[in-house]
Amino acid sequence: MTRIAGGLIDRNTTLNFTFDGKGYTAHPGDTLASALLAADVRLMGRSFKYHRPRGVMTAGSEEPNALMQVRTGGRQEPNTRATVAEVYDGLEAQSQNRWPSLAFDALGINDRFHSFFAAGFYYKTFMWPRKFWEAVYEPIIRRAAGLGRLTREADPDAYDKGFLHADLLVIGAGPAGLMAALTAGRAGLRVILADEDFLAGGRLNAEAGSVADQGSADWARATVAELAALPTVRLMSRTTVFGVFDHGIYGAVERVSDHLAAPVAGQVRQTLWRIYAPHAVMATGAIERPIAFDNNDRPGVMLAGALRAYANRWAVVPGQRVAIFTNNDSGLASALDLQAKGVDVVAVIDSREGGELLPGIRHLRGAHVVDTSGRLGLTGITIDMKGRRETLAVDALGVSGGWNPNLGLMQQHRARPDWNDQIAAFTPARGPKGLMAVGAAAGEFSTLGALRSGAEAARAVAEALGRQAPYALPKAEDQAYRIAPLWAVPGASRAWVDQQNDVTVKDVKLSHQEAFTDVEHLKRYTTLGMATDQGKTGNLLGAAVMAELTGQSIEATGQTTYRPPFTPVSLGVLGGRSQGRDFKPFRHTPSHHWAAEQGAVFVEVGMWLRTQWLPRKGETEWRQSVDREVLATRKSVGICDVTTLGKIDIQGTDAGAFLDRVYANTFSTLAVGKCRYGLMLREDGMVFDDGTTARLGPHEYVMTTTTANAVTVFRHLEYCRQCLWPDMDVQIISTTEAWAQYSVAGPNARKLLARLVDQDISDAALPYMGCAEVTIGGLRARIFRISFSGELAYEIAVPARYGDGLIRALVAAGEAFDAVVYGTEALGVMRVEKGHVAGNELNGTSTALNMGLGKMVSRKKDAIGVTLSGREALLAxxxxxxxxxxxxxxxxxxxxxxxxxxxxxxxxxxxxxxxxxxxxxxxxxxxxxxxxxxxxxxxxxxxxxxxxxxxxxxxxxxxxxxxxxxxxxxxxxxx
Amino acid sequence: MDKLLKPLTALGASAPLRKSLGPWELVERVDVALASVAPRRGREGEVARADVPVPAVAASVQGDPWSSFWLTPDMFMVEAPFASHEDIRAHLLGIYGDAASVTEQTDAWVRFDLLGPGLERLMAKLCNVDVVAAPEGYATRTVIEHMGCYLIKRAPSSEGAVTLYGARSMAGSLLHAITLAAGTVA
The missing domain is CATH 2.40.30.110 (Aminomethyltransferase beta-barrel domains)
Known part of the structure; x- marks a missing residue:
């Protein structure tokens, strides 16, 4: 065990978990990585291409190496970063990309033959025979190289989405973010503080400094407590802001239940939040970068800041004898923190000349680490002190090549970051409107500087909103940050630039040699910065090595494009509720409950569930039911729910003229109390939709559309009304849902309806294509004498709440006539028997002429589509x-x-x-x-x-x- | 009016739903008649002078018997007690004459009133309307799980009262969406 005193873990509780089947223990507050390190497990994975043994490199979401398959069954998830995965009791983790075991990986042979696997090797090697690429080479390469495997089982968990609003979104809860949220929250602003970690504080938890005369982690905890008590502040831990979108919209994923074995009942695994915030501060801190030197990838070699974090936050030191290799002051601070924790710091290898020597530590200046040893874990390093070499036995090496402001979010809108010589890193340039960088993300590397920039940003936002936000800065360290850039130490072997993708200095050189010198080409040629970590630790190093080769500055060499998501986002959370039965809403017709009672078979038509047929006792095959429904309708009478057809109320003094322009045939001449079949064309002359339109009053029409086109026709009419002819006096609104409408068809249709309708509906009172407002038992109703089946037929409509009552009344009244209720199949049979067109014929490529309805296109007036329907080829x-x-x-x-x-x-x-x-x-x-x-x-x-x-x-x-x-x-x- | 036909609610029940969702209450309202009103061209003044309140943009007006809420730049919805105004169109035509196009909308919609303080937590899981910042009486069109809805903020956030009007045919799906969302934040 390498647990030391202190740390932000709950030692009173012990959690059990397994890694590759072997049991380990952890404490609440542990990540998978910290718990494994505490159990002396350094080997956590195999590298992508060479299957090199790898351990944990970082203590955060930038981790390139310690990727694991976590959970089992449908919840199994590959490529989980052990550095951010919280341990829960019963967690099961598996290493990836190895066979048969992590310690003995057969494909480790790849490493022996590394000279064959340089960048782009497969572009050159597997050229022939051509057809072998897909059939043979690619499958083999894919098997050998890779990350985790997907489970083939369905994910049992629910995912969710939501919408949040704030005056100020603070991204990151380190010193700058906490201070920004505190300043704005105290001023009464609506603040959202989102942090990817489960414990707020950022580097305050990782370093042993003090803020306001208390431990920095204690100050963070106290600040969080105050924020939690502020009524307008929402604290969101385990929440990664992954994308910056237009107009102050941010995408964030909250890992609601990732730290549990399974979500609690009714709860979701993750939530996708869309956050609307006119102002946001990016307090995302900085990411430490490695230095490239030979064999710098062995388990035990990690970033110095990570070593410091494991010691301070998790009370873990991944070795007994530790060395630090640094080119900047933060490496020295890491060494001092470790020393203070009682760790044996064997040496600090400082590439810089000059400066003050660290007290009580062997501090070597102008020195470099040139090589390492140890097959499955670090056993020693070779250092070079101006030509003099020495080998040190160490089992952990912390490397600090400097810190890169974590500016990915700011640059997602394509602005190029600025180069800052002072810190030898890029700092965010102007980002999307309303988003500003603060703290280390803006290049402010002292704690006081971070606190100040967070508070200042919040004050500026408050002022923009007309509020005052005074603040007092707590006491904190404010040391200058000194760095002398060192990117790669020359060597004869391989020095890793990007550990996740096995990209070495040699690969960058090869890319240069082959003229792929642009960073975007470098990325594609070598795979630098691809995959799950998106080059968070390796990108700048790769660009710097390329800059040395081309002689250009790093600023001119630039960075590849930053895109969302900042860290991987599961497809499940992007889908949210929209899966399975919840993929889309269902629409129920007014007769649905009655039909379900009858055992109807439903069919989805758009979102509607319509009765397809209604089987009767003894009917075992659908055709029996449909044939019966058709024959009974033609013989006597049948009833069908046609509520789903679109109904559009069209009123206004220009309603008739409006219809003349949207329909190919004429409606202004239609008499009140009459219906007419209408044909609607698209601008290109093809048939768009058809249906019957009734004139209920001098300035009042009700149009019916096909079920499928109800929305598109309405949208089209709105477009015509608002954009094409805004001067017309026309008002339209959908009434599809307002009325329950049934077709009653067959020789006895009138007799049946006469039993219910209060008024005279004889042929004389209501002739073919007539319509009227009537009553049923005093209830307002509408009747249309129209037919799709070719029979004597009516459509009768009542307010939708009475639709269930009406179907029951129709069926009861129909008993005397052996009436049937028929579904969409019988409807289809009868319309084909009658020769009526429907969706199959109205397929978007057919004209009225094609349908035998050419005469309906009136040439006496202009209407949408009429001119183009007269194109020569269409009239052939x-x-x-x-x-x-x-x-x-x-x-x-x-x-x-x-x-x-x-x-x-x-x-x-x-x-x-x-x-x-x-x-x-x-x-x-x-x-x-x-x-x-x-x-x-x-x-x-x-x-x-x-x-x-x-x-x-x-x-x-x-x-x-x-x-x-x-x-x-x-x-x-x-x- | 003595009716031959028995009404059902949008959810297919004989009585409206009243349901607890954690700290909140969902009340289905079937006792409100609805009609859209769109002034005819050039007749806006007559409509404004009538005895029915005309809502401002994105707002609602509560009154007795007439309430209203804004739909589009040239159309608003009128609410009135169902018991006394079931044939709401006839009532409104009596007021407006031919100055407005009036369409009965009562049964085009299912209405759910969500009640209780802290409603913004539930609404955050449903739609992108900022119910905290919205003024009392705010009315807008929004989308909940693909379903177009009208949303009206009836009371200050401290009390919590939001009306949702969704398509009647989708009442079940809308209730399902609200219930699932409430389960995650209640």
Missing amino acids: EDGLRLVGVKPVNPADAMKAGSHFLKQGAAAVAENDDGWLTSLVWSPHLGHYIALGYLRDGAKRMGEKIRVVNLLAGTDILAEIVSPHFIDPEGERLRG
Whole structure:
């Protein structure tokens, strides 16, 4: 055990977990990484390409190495960073990218043959035979190289989304963020403080300094307590702001239950928050960067600041003998912290000349670490002191190459960061409006500087909002930060730049040699900065090495593009509730409850659940039910819920003129109390939608649309009203939901309705295509004498709350007539029998002429689409025309999706004569019938053609007939 | 009016729902009649002078018997007690004559009133409306789990009263969304 005294862990509670099947213990407050280090486990993974043994490198979300598969079953998650994963009792973690075990990994052989696996090797190596790439090479490479594996099971947890609003969003709860939130919160601003960590404080928890004469971690805790008590402050721990979007919108993921074995009942695993904040401060701190030297990737080599964090926050030292290699003052501070904790600091290797020597520590100046040893963990380092070499036995080495302001969020809008020589790093340039960087993220590396910049930013925001936000800074260290840049120590072996992607200095050199010198090319050529860590520790180092090679400055070399997400975001949380049954809402018709009682089979039409058919006792196959419903309707009467058809109320003194412009045919001349079938075209002349529109008053119409187009037609009408003809006096609103509407069709339809409707609905009082406002038992209702089935038919509507009552009343009144309730299948059969077009024919590529409705396009007026429907090609005499199709042999079953071919013609595309659009079994005729678009169809009545479906393997001889299979003269519907 | 047909609520029940959601209460309201009112071109003045309050942009007005809330730049919704104004269109045509286009909307919507302090925590899981910053009487159109809704803030945040109007056919899905959301923050 390497636990030392102190730390921010709860030693009173012990948690049990496993890593690669072996049991370990931890305490609340531990991460997977700290708990493993406490158990002397240094080897935590294998590298991406060479399968090199790797340990933990950092103590935060920037971790490139310690990636693990956590949990099992449907909750298994690959590539979890051990440095941020909280240990819970029962956690199970597995190492990745190794076989058969982490300590003995067969593919470690890759490391021996590393010279074959330099950057871009597979571009050059696997060139031939060409077809081997996909079949052989790529699968092998993918197996050998990689991260974790996905589970094939469904995730059992729910995810969620939400929306938050604040005057000020503070991103990061280190010294700058805490001070910003405190200053703004005390001034009464609405503040959200979001921090990716589960413990607020940032580096205050990792360093042994003091703030306001108390330990820095104690000050952080006290500040959080005050913030929690402020009524306008919302503290969000375990919440990563991952993206900065337009207009002050930020994306954040709250890991609600990631620290638990499973979410508590009713709770979600994670929540995706959209945060609206006109002002935000980015207090994201800085990320320490490594120095490249030979074999700098062994388990035990880590960032100096991470060593310091493990010692101070988690009371863990990952070794007995520790050395520090630094080019800046923070490395010295790390050494002093470790020494104060009683750790044996063997040496501090300081690449800089001059400066004060650390007391009581072997402080070597002008020295470098040039190599390391130890197969599965560090055992020693070789140092160079101006040509003199020495080997030191150490089992932990902290490296500090300086600190990079963590500016990813600020740069997501493509602004290039500025180079700051003082700290040898990029600092954020101007970011999106309202977002400013503070603290270490802005290059303020002293604690007091961070506190001050956070408070100043909050005061500025308060002033912008007309508030005063005075603040007093607590006492804190304010030391200058000195650095002498050192990026890579020359060596003969391999020095890692990007440990996650196994990119070495040599790879960067190769990239340069092959002229991929731009940072974006360097990234693609070497994979520098890709994958889960997005180069948080390696990117700048890679660019610096390239800059040395090209002779350009690092500033001119630049950085690759920053994009959201800042750290990995699960697909589950992006999907949120929208999965499974909750993928979209359901719409229920007014007869739904009655139909469900009857055992109806429902079909999804858009979001509606419509009755598809209603099986009766003894019916085992859908066709039995549908045939019965069709025959009973045609014989006597059938009832169908048609509420789903769009209903749009159109009023105003220009309502008629408006309809004339949106419909191809004329409506201004329609008499009050009458309905008319209307055809609506798109601007390009194709048919958009159809339906019946009724004139209820001089300036009042109600339009019906198809179910599918209810929304798009309404949107189109609004566009016409608001944008095309804003001067017209027209008011429109959807009333689809307001009315429950039923079709009552069949020879006895009138008799049935007469039992319910209070008024006279005889043929004389309500002739075909008439409409009227009536009452049912005194309740206001509307009746339309229109027919889709070809039968004597009405549509009757009542306010939706009475829809259930009406279906029950219709069924009860219909008993005397053997009435049936029919579903969408029977509806479809009857409309095909009647030759009415529907969605299959209105497919967006057909014209009125194609449908045999060419005469409906009035040339006496202008309307949307009329002009372009007159294009020469669309008017071709031999174009597609709607026809009816019936098999010559009634026993033949034509197949949906078939195409038409002349007899004797080869079944190739150039001989295609059109296609079958709708196919039904007609119980009335006793065989299949179909509608279809046939080339020059109007002139081919009686012709025998072939109905061919190559997929189904059918080739059926059929006759072209009128699309009106039943009652072509329309006597029934006028009856 | 003695009716042959029995009404059902949007959720398919004979009585409106009243349900506790942690610290909050959800009350389904079926006792309010609704109609949209859109002044005819050039008749805005007549509509404004009528005995029905015209709401300002993104606002609602409470009154007796007429209340109203804003829908679009040229349309607002009128609310009145269902018991006395079931045929609300007839009532309003009596007031406006042909100065406005009036459409009955009562049964196009399901109405859920959410009640109780701290409602902003629940609303944060439902839609992007800032119910804390919104003034009392604020009315807007928003989207909850793909469902278009009207939202009206009826009382100050300290009391907590928000009305949601959602499409009647989606009443079940809207209730489901509210219940799930409440489960995560209650």
